[in-house]
Structure formats: C-alpha cells, structure tokens
Amino acid sequence: MSEDLPSIPSSSTLEDVARVAGVSRATVSRVINGIRNVDPDIQEKVRQAISVTGYAPNRAARSLVTRRTGSIALVVSGAGDEGEEDPFPNRVFGDPFFGRVASGVLGFLRPLGMHPVLMLAETAAAREQVISYLRQGNADGALLVSSHAADPLPKLLVDAGLPAVLFARPPRPIPISYVDVAHRAGGTLAADHLVARGCRRVATITGPLDVPASQDRLAGFQETMARHGHPYIPIVEGDFSHDSGETAMQRLMAEHPDVDGVFIANDLMAQGALLVLRDHGRRIPDDVAVVGFDDSSAALACRPQLTTVRQPMEDMAAEMTRLLLSHVEEPERRVTSVIFEPTLVIRQSA
Amino acid sequence: MSEDLPSIPSSSTLEDVARVAGVSRATVSRVINGIRNVDPDIQEKVRQAISVTGYAPNRAARSLVTRRTGSIALVVSGAGDEGEEDPFPNRVFGDPFFGRVASGVLGFLRPLGMHPVLMLAETAAAREQVISYLRQGNADGALLVSSHAADPLPKLLVDAGLPAVLFARPPRPIPISYVDVAHRAGGTLAADHLVARGCRRVATITGPLDVPASQDRLAGFQETMARHGHPYIPIVEGDFSHDSGETAMQRLMAEHPDVDGVFIANDLMAQGALLVLRDHGRRIPDDVAVVGFDDSSAALACRPQLTTVRQPMEDMAAEMTRLLLSHVEEPERRVTSVIFEPTLVIRQSA
C-alpha cells in the first residue's frame, strides 16, 4: 500500500501524467475535463497514470487560462455606516436565519466540488473589499444576504458588472436576480389560521417597516384579516431581534391586554414575545395563539413550540446558487427572480 | 469623474501598468509587493499608473508562481458515518457557538484582505473533498471546528501534510496545533460561584462524556465541589443540544427535586433546562441557581439571563487563524497549542 504514496504531496503535474501514460498533455487534459473524442483505451491508460502519480490539477494554472475561479462568494451584508467597525460581528451568524441559508448553499455546491468564500460586508470599507476581491478573480460571483434594507452593495455589484444574486427582493428595483418567498401569501396563511382557530382580537408584531419583506407580511396579514371582518388590528413594529419581540409584546400587553391571537413577523421575535406572554400569565395557545414566521431553529426552541409560516430557505438558497452559476456561465443571461411559496407549519402555539 | 472608469473592469494587467508608467513589469511587481530598492519617483509614477489603469492583480497568475493561494478553509466537521448524508446540515450553523468562532476568524482575516472558504465535512466523502480541495491548492490550510469527538479529519490532514489548526484539543494526541480554553478552570469557576451563593444541593448536567471538553468541565467542577465538602454530586449526561438540556433537567427534577444549584456544561442546554425549571415552578435563581458555559448568544436569550462561564471564542478563533497562517508561512514550524482562560460572567440566573 504505502509505496504508492508520493512522499511530497500534490507535486505531480499534467506533464508527469502525460509522460507516464505515454501521451501528450492535451490528451490528459481532455480526459480530465471529460471531453469526448478520446479513445477509451487511452482514457483508461490516462486514468491509471493519474492514480499512479497521485495527480491533482492545479487550480491556479487552470484558472489563469479559463478565466474562471470555480468559486463564489457568500456575502453577508448590512448597511452599516462608516461608524464603529465591530471587529466581531457576532449577530449575523447568531441569527438562526443564516444557518438555513448557508446549508442550502453548501448543499447545492458540494456535489459540484465547490465551496463558498465567506465574506462580511457591514462597512463601506468591507464593501469595497468585496468588490475588489471579485475583480481580482478570487471568485466568479456573489451570493448576497442582506440584513438591512438600505444595503448599497447590490448596486455596487451591478455597477461593477459582477455576477450576483440576492436572497431577497431589493427595496428599490435594480437589475439584479433574486430569490424570495411570497411574503404576502405568508401573511395570509397566518391570518387564516388565527381566524380559523377562533381568535377574535388579533394583533401583529411586524419587522422593520423599511424592509419589503416586513411590509408584505403585514400587508398580506392585514388584507386577509380585513376580508375576515377585522379591518383594524393593533400593530407594533419590531426589528426582528429577540429583544424587540419582548419589547413589542410588552407594549401590546399594556395597550391591548385582551388580545387572543398574535402574528409575529419572525420566529426570533416570537420567541421573545412568548416569554412576555408567559410572564403575564397567558396560556399559549388557549389564552393567546401565536404564529411566527420563518420556521427557523428558534421555532423549535420555543415552549410551546411555535406554529409558524415556513420559508423553504434551503431550497431558496439552492436556487439562488443555481441562478448565480448560470449567470457566471452565461454573462448575458437576463435577470431573473424566483419566488417560493410559504407553508404553514402547525405546532403547539396556535 | 466618470472618464477614469474603464468600461471593461478588471481587464488591465501588469503589462499595461508598466507601459503607462514607462517601466518594466518587474518594477511594477516590486512596487506592488512592497519590495524596497525602488526609486521613490518611480514608485510614485507606478502608483499613478496603477490608479489610472484601475489595475487589480490577478490572483491565479500570482498564485501559480508563488504556490500560495492566500486563502484558507474554515471546516466545520463531524464524525458522521457513511450513513445518511443530510444535504442540509442545519444544526451546525444553528449552534450559536459557530457564530462567535466565525466572527473571530473573519475579524482576524479581514485586515489581511483574506476570507475563509466555508466547508462542511460530515461524511467520509466530504472529508475526502476537503483533502483534495486543499491538495489542489484551493486553500493553503484549514481551520477545523469539530462537533464530534471521533472526527477523523484531523488525522487525515496531518497525514496529508496539510497545514491545519483545531479549535479544540483532539481526544487522542496527534501532532497538530490547536487552541482551547481551560475547561477545568471553567468548572472550578462555576463550582466556586454556586458555593459562594450558598447552594448546598448542587448537581450538574454534562456534555457528551467522550468529548475532552465535557470531561474537563466536569472534572474541574467535581474536584472543586469536593474541596468545598461535597464529594458526591448528581450527574446527568447531555449532548450539548437544547433538547437534551430539557431532558436532563427533567430527570434531575425527578430524581433530586431538592437541588438548589446546577452547573450546565453549555448555554444551549441551560436554556432548555431553564424552561423545565420554570415548568416545575422553581424561581431562578432563588430556588435554583443555574450556571452555564460558553457565553453564547443563547445565554442572553434566556430568561432570566444566564450566568455563565465565558470562553473568549473570538480571541481563540483569531489565535487559531494566526497559528494557521504561521504554519503556512513556515511549514517546518513546530506544533503549538494555546490555552485561554475562561471567566465568569454574572447575570441573573446565579
């Protein structure tokens, strides 16, 4: 066994393989890149030579001539101003949201032997870094997950002519591909469920209202409640954080102590809100029914477990990746958006 | 302004810059790489030429000759067998633990203009992919965060002669650098605090006992409790998950309903345990004091907020990165381990 192992790993080149197989470099290259028109016998000889030499293609050399890196960036971005440059931007990854997106991206890329480069772009300097990183050919394109509405990065990417796909619809239309979920339909799902449960005094805690997703979830919810005969419902705005869920629910309890159903625009806020409801002696779902949004890991960490509107984030992330690769492949391809349907996951909270 | 912008981005080469500056490629290269022995006037001329041409060095070309990629892999690894290859390994990132590590790595790398490639290695196939990815020169080395004790990847990396650094001490000694926290000292911190609070019937929920970290936290805790006159304390083993925290605490309540203090080996389990204590009508910290471990985001999501043993994970991750880069720089450098001291963060739960 051990005599096949080259003592210096990763040293052999196409040239070596060609010599061992008794063919030219071009032929070896053809075999490796799966180009037809190669005699099966020779193919076999080449394969053997490859395994004998322990050959592994050199990425830099290939990349230099193909002008492709075969890798993409996964950029987690915000709108942070010049201000304080937190060297440890903990929250981004702390958010259970990110986990499912990353999983979807990795799941799609893995069979292709690709892996994303992880970048953060919370400051203007970091955004510049992303652009120049791509321009230097470190990656062929970018997947962008923005946490804030006013993120300037999408436009920067478009202006630089770099392939990119967003995880959510940008607040103002720009010519860039994206995937998203039908937020409005999600709001409808929540409203229908609360009404069907018999809730009569329903309220909602929204996400930051400058984010399209928040607006749409709210619009779908309001619209549907109105259709069910509840044109006016209490609204408290949150910011998608656990804490803001607590604060918002606190306010709701103070102003509308008689609510019997709440739609909360994401699971993390719902988790916080649940704690407050419990402190106020409300039984869930009997006194107050709660519906969240996302179906992130937070939904399972809630007690009782959260009934929630599920975004198929892994599928969305996979599709986002597929879109990006097709843009890389075919730069003239026109901008596309793909919208996924949410579903209601019923657990104990409503 | 706009006339400086080249219409085709990323197109200019060293050659172009040299022509514009009226010098040779070699000189431009020297300026870019900060090599001295270049006439200041020429340096200035070159710099101007660079900005005029909008030049950005081509990574593949540089990498081909330097035999360095200037990037590293961040590998999240487990011990998963061939079995079910979960295409969406949600949990890994869901764990608030990962967030702080990633932040530390990114924080260290960013000033260097580097960004990690994110890889998952839960299956044998995926581990092979990691090895060949590195061997192909896609990255110069690997940072390894293992979730399971029996992870075979560290040894694979060592055997392949690839630079790597682990986030935690491997269960069996292998010649590889790592960073870790003094788990034992952490257990001591927790014990001292519970005793100082006046707890007299103390128990602990441990992590999986095949993991060195779990063993050490327990050992430090037991040892210190013994020193305080409590040689025997109830022990329940968990697996670091939220759910297992609930289950373990449920069992503790059944078998030792009179406990007044619990040390729980990570925050996620503590979060679950807190819910159970609440269900059993225990007031925290008056009836039962709870100390967690990690100081992850879960500690802040607890109600009451968790008193916990803090690992300086960002610092550890930064150091891990620094170690890896020094191994890449100097392959003969000898294996090193760096151990960090934990601290007690006192909040409301104890």
Place this chain on the structure above:
DNA sequence: TTGAAAGCGCTAACAT
C-alpha cells in the same frame, strides 16, 4: 536600482 527572460501548470486553437 532596473530590465530581460524564463517559467509556474494548464487549456485551447490549430495542425496533423
């Protein structure tokens, strides 16, 4: 201090 020239390992015309 600067320039000329030789590759790094690979792919892709082009020729055979």
Place this chain on the structure above:
DNA sequence: ATGTTAGCGCTTTCAA
C-alpha cells in the same frame, strides 16, 4: 483522435 504550440499574468533569478 491526438499532438504541437502559444500563451494566461505574474514573480524571480540573473545581468547590466
């Protein structure tokens, strides 16, 4: 169907 050849853009001796 296979081989020959010309670079891709950069760094790095070696000369001058």
